[in-house]
Amino acid sequence: MSISVLVADDSKLSRRSVIRALPQDLDYTISEATNGKEAIELLAETTFDLLLLDLTMPEVDGVGVLEYLHEQANMLNVIVISADFQPEKQKIVTSLGAKRFLRKPLDKEELAMAMFELGYL
């Protein structure tokens, strides 16, 4: 099974860490966005199976991307991976439709568990 994943994070190190942490049991087609604006552009032109989304990004932040998906009634599965894990922030992203909230630095096992719960594994 191959799934198309969009990894949106302004940090190259972080994008690399997220891609490395993806469970090996699946094949992936991976696209990368370096900020929220790029992510929205890619989301407008391509259909993805999963969005792995950072929150603190320049141009448009992760909440802006979630708002865009919400406005579009796009039901794409979103896993937020963020260093800003205050309860208030978690509430906002959950209300905008994010399915899971994972803390940075990303734990491989937690990502695998989240993907399992969302039915990818």
Place this chain on the structure above:
Amino acid sequence: MSIVLPLDEDQRDALQELLNISMGQAANSLAQLIETKIDISIPKISTVTPNELYGLLFETKDAYYTRQSFLGDIHGEVMSVLSQSGLSEVAKLMDYDEPLSKEDIQEIILELCNILAGACLAGLSDQLELTTNLNMPTLFQPEKSNFSDLQWQHTLVMEVQFIIAISSFSMRVVFCLDDESLIRMKDTLDELLG
């Protein structure tokens, strides 16, 4: 003589991300204490001379200033700039009674520095697997300090900002590293980037 050692793009990106993670941990510690949301900025990384550092600290008017040195695998100084505006609202959230005495204000400032600046440095050190020991913060006034006495001619400045959502309070934390520590940090970042 001081050497200027700019970070390359990958090193800067990695350091920015590690700082971002450390800030998140620091903001969460304070948010839990005062049960209020803290907004965090995207970290800024630059190289400045002591004069430029002075200008950077003075960008914020009507502020309290603290500095605290740290030693260990890397050494340098953490300077915090706390806005006077909004501090009494933060004090209320921290269960201080009004009116605030001079001692209360000093205690609140030092506590905020310990929570935010301290946690930020601890988070950064942990992720880089470097040992650092942070000394107690002390209040200072930049206009009465001689920045030319600093032991570096150029320094790496990592600047982060915390904003407490329901008040006008904000705090900037500036980490200063000398050349020797910068070399150590660059090597560690390169190992991490592998």
